[in-house]
Amino acid sequence: MKSGETRLYQAPRGTSDILPQEQYYWRYVETKAANTCQLYGYERIDFPAFEDAGLFTRSIGAETDIVDKEMYTFEDRGGNKITLIPEGTASICRAYVEHGLHNLPQPVKLYYFASVFRYERPQAGRYRQHHQFGYEAIGDDDPALDAEVINMAWQLFQSLGIPRLSLILNSIGCKICRPGYLAVLKNYYANYVNELCSDCKTRLGRNPLRLLDCKNLSCQQIADVAPKSADYLCQECAEHFSQLKRYLGLLELPFVVNHRLVRGLDYYTRTVFEVQPEAEGSQSTIGGGGRYDNLIEELGGKPTPAIGFATGIERIILNLKSQQVLVPPLPKPEVFIAHLGNDARDEAIKLSFKLRQAGIGVIESTGSKSLKAQLRQANTLGVNHAVIIGDQEVKSGTVILRDMTNARQEAIPLARLEERLKQ
């Protein structure tokens, strides 16, 4: 902590630096995710970190908390209303419409990694900037596609090696059958208004579906025996849901239907699902998604059904740690080059470059530290080999190759070093 005149800057609230020592978790997750996508035929898309603010009020829903109080919205110098993206689906749909991706064979399958921004009070597993991996399959309403998307999510977590997860499923109907269900639901809740928590009282008017997933204990008891959306589906939605469950059965996925799963974004229709870790802290969701059959049309495209999934990488990593999953380290340079004296340093500079050109990772000692200090550094860096060049070696055209794992070393001709390191 330096005081004085200089102000000490900190990363803004709810953001964080990902230091080198943490990176292996990130690379691990990204690699597994990208591999899974490749396996299922999903292609990567990248989109801007900010969008026109209207895109989100239009898609996520004006009555949702994200839009209501969590968006980073500002006016840029040109007077445009800009929002730092709070999620990825809206952007993908925008891109789908904007670039006419309906001309591709349907469904179009896309995945992304993106930073998303939500103005919230940070806590465990919740940040103002976090990183999502997600994917979408656009242009088909076949329940087999739902099954694929759900299966893919489940397989991703399998490949990551996170144990004790559950897969929760529900169907919340479409614009034909949902209004009827909502009416029944409100009617049911009308009898319990006085027993609801204050949040639920306001939800009753604004977003009755959300009454179902309240964490308050007494509200839960009321929600437990509330009318179930799945019982009020129209013919098509009911058929869709039962087909989906059958396919998931074929895939032997251990899903559980929970009629209280509703999700917080307005665009969802029919299928909604979540992957949840064993209860631990307050973050009960590690990933989730669902179908959004009206969204593309809502954004100005042709009526186009779609389904997607998203997961928070920070939450995945939290779970990897709490479940003590073994994550492989990142590769690092093989060789450290130590030198003593000016001539030796010249030699070391040339040699480092030559080895790197041959594809051998090298960390070159800088400064003029003692050999002891240089080897100590080599040791903490964890390299397998140290190459030592002193004046004697320069004169004789050799180097000392030291095996750091067993402390054996030998002098070898400079010209033979590369070949020795490669074997």
Next chain:
RNA sequence: GUGAGUGUCGCCCAGCGGUUCAAGGCGCCAGGUUGUGGCCCUGGAGAACGAGGGUUCGAAUCCCUCCACUCACCCCA
């Protein structure tokens, strides 16, 4: 936005009104070998104790305000 807890060297943390109040561990640097690591030993650098104000003869230790962090609610990844 609401509630609770915390804030001492890069990290972990002792001290909880005064008499070494700034301790210890890790890490870092150096020495113990004149050109050699990991173990061990020795030494060193690094903190005016989140910021500002107050109480007091005296505060890191008490009070107030602010800030930050953490956890929880809301909501979600």
